[in-house]
Amino acid sequence: MTKIGLWLLVFGLGNCVYVTKGTEQSTMARVNFENLRIYELSEKLADKVWESVLPWDSFARDTVGKQLVRSADSIGANIAEGSGRGSSQDYRRFLRISRGSLYETLHWLRRAYQRKLLTARQTSELRSIISELSPTLNAYLRSVSKSASRKSAAFQTDN
Numbered sequence: 001m002t003k004i005g006l007w008l009l010v011f012g013l014g015n016c017v018y019v020t021k022g023t024e025q026s027t028m029a030r031v032n033f034e035n036l037r038i039y040e041l042s043e044k045l046a047d048k049v050w051e052s053v054l055p056w057d058s059f060a061r062d063t064v065g066k067q068l069v070r071s072a073d074s075i076g077a078n079i080a081e082g083s084g085r086g087s088s089q090d091y092r093r094f095l096r097i098s099r100g101s102l103y104e105t106l107h108w109l110r111r112a113y114q115r116k117l118l119t120a121r122q123t124s125e126l127r128s129i130i131s132e133l134s135p136t137l138n139a140y141l142r143s144v145s146k147s148a149s150r151k152s153a154a155f156q157t158d159n
Contacts, residue, residue: 033080033083036079036140037136038079038133038136038137039076039079039080041132041133041136042075042076042079042098042133043076044129045072045075045105045126045130046069046072046073046076048125048126048129049068049069049072049105052112052118052122052126053068056117060115060117064108064112064115064117065112067108068105068108068109068112071101071104071105072101072105074097074098074104075098075101075102075105075133076098078094078095078097079095081094082094082097088144088147091144092141092144092145095137095140095144096141098137099138099141102130102137105130106127106130109126109127109130
């Protein structure tokens with residue numbers, strides 16, 4: 001048994017259980033999304049994007065800015081939502097949507113830079129986060145997919 005949890009939440013999702021601070025649990029089938037490196041990176045990216053867009057004039061914020069913020073926020077939101085779904089298939093689908101949002105964010109960063117809304121330094125900082133997040137997200141998606149394939153194969157063998 002190990003002590004886990006920093007949050008005051010208790011809920012079960014299939015065989016996934018998140019516990020309150022100070023309680024004990026013997027197994028946890030799925031990782032809490034808040035502890036995933038991909039989620040931490042997605043939050044870092046979204047917060048940096050937000051900070052970058054805030055000082056823009058209203059036209060730039062209402063056009064490119066809102067799109068950029070929404071796409072960056074969507075990366076982490078889909079990781080979180082997918083982890084709360086009941087099946088591995090749903091989880092993988094939401095991870096793929098998250099990856100799509102990452103590429104959309106890259107598109108809006110390019111537009112913002114070309115339109116001189118972001119400096120080269122700001123763009124470089126954001127691209128640095130993306131260059132770490134992208135392969136990490138892809139590797140995590142492959143890992144989740146392989147795990148699901150092994151479970152499916154084991155189930156077919158048992159039946």
